[in-house]
Amino acid sequence: DAGVIQSPRHEVTEMGQEVTLRCKPISGHDYLFWYRQTMMRGLELLIYFNNNVPIDDSGMPEDRFSAKMPNASFSTLKIQPSEPRDSAVYFCASRPTGGRRGAFFGQGTRLTVV
Amino acid sequence: KQEVTQIPAALSVPEGENLVLNCSFTDSAIYNLQWFRQDPGKGLTSLLLIQSSQREQTSGRLNASLDKSSGRSTLYIAASQPGDSATYLCAVRSQGGSEKLVFGKGTKLTVNP
Numbered sequence: 518d519a520g521v522i523q524s525p526r527h528e529v530t531e532m533g534q535e536v537t538l539r540c541k542p543i544s545g546h547d548y549l550f551w552y553r554q555t556m557m558r559g560l561e562l563l564i565y566f567n568n569n570v571p572i573d574d575s576g577m578p579e580d581r582f583s584a585k586m587p588n589a590s591f592s593t594l595k596i597q598p599s600e601p602r603d604s605a606v607y608f609c610a611s612r613p614t615g616g617r618r619g620a621f622f623g624q625g626t627r628l629t630v631v
Numbered sequence: 632k633q634e635v636t637q638i639p640a641a642l643s644v645p646e647g648e649n650l651v652l653n654c655s656f657t658d659s660a661i662y663n664l665q666w667f668r669q670d671p672g673k674g675l676t677s678l679l680l681i682q683s684s685q686r687e688q689t690s691g692r693l694n695a696s697l698d699k700s701s702g703r704s705t706l707y708i709a710a711s712q713p714g715d716s717a718t719y720l721c722a723v724r725s726q727g728g729s730e731k732l733v734f735g736k737g738t739k740l741t742v743n744p
Contacts, residue, residue: 521674534642548730550732560732562731562732565730566730567730573729573731576731579737610675617680618677619665620665622667622674622676624673624674
């Protein structure tokens with residue numbers, strides 16, 4: 518298995534632009550998570566899905582952030598409009614129900630908003 | 632609210648040394664605890680996962696222990712190697728049905744040849 522695949526790996530955008538981050542979870546995993554990592558706050562959960570349904574989005578910082586999972590093999594995290602304080606590394610992770618090994622993380626997308 | 636703390640923030644040791652990384656959490660009602668490794672510019676790699684009913688888990692030169700009552704976990708690395716240099720993160724999943732992992736900020740380990 519190729520693991521959790523995120524794209525792009527790096528994104529540089531100007532303030533005010535829309536940014537879309539993409540994730541392909543591991544096949545057969547029915548939980549998908551979006552995390553954000555910053556130096557100040559470390560890793561924080563933004564939102565997670567179970568069977569494509571958003572379960573907990575309490576970590577989404579503002580209405581500028583939205584996430585979708587239209588099918589079991591694809592999810593997006595969108596920021597519109599982007600701001601410099603959104604600069605961070607965004608990770609996607611997935612795991613199966615009852616997974617005894619915990620979550621598997623993607624390589625992350627490093628977002629820089631200038 | 633669960634909070635996870637890792638001390639020290641950074642650690643530098645000579646090759647071959649045995650070492651211990653510490654993780655503490657404020658709410659003992661946990662479902663499991665997981666140790667991850669993160670290399671610069673890379674994602675997280677799961678090292679060990681300890682269920683709340685377990686006291687320790689071992690994988691190769693790594694041993695993780697869990698003491699729920701004191702809110703602590705340790706990651707023991709035996710005979711450290713330069714390739715062990717990375718940031719080690721501890722994450723806790725609480726009881727109550729949430730799938731959320733609460734992470735510590737990590738310990739950055741450097742093993743010098």
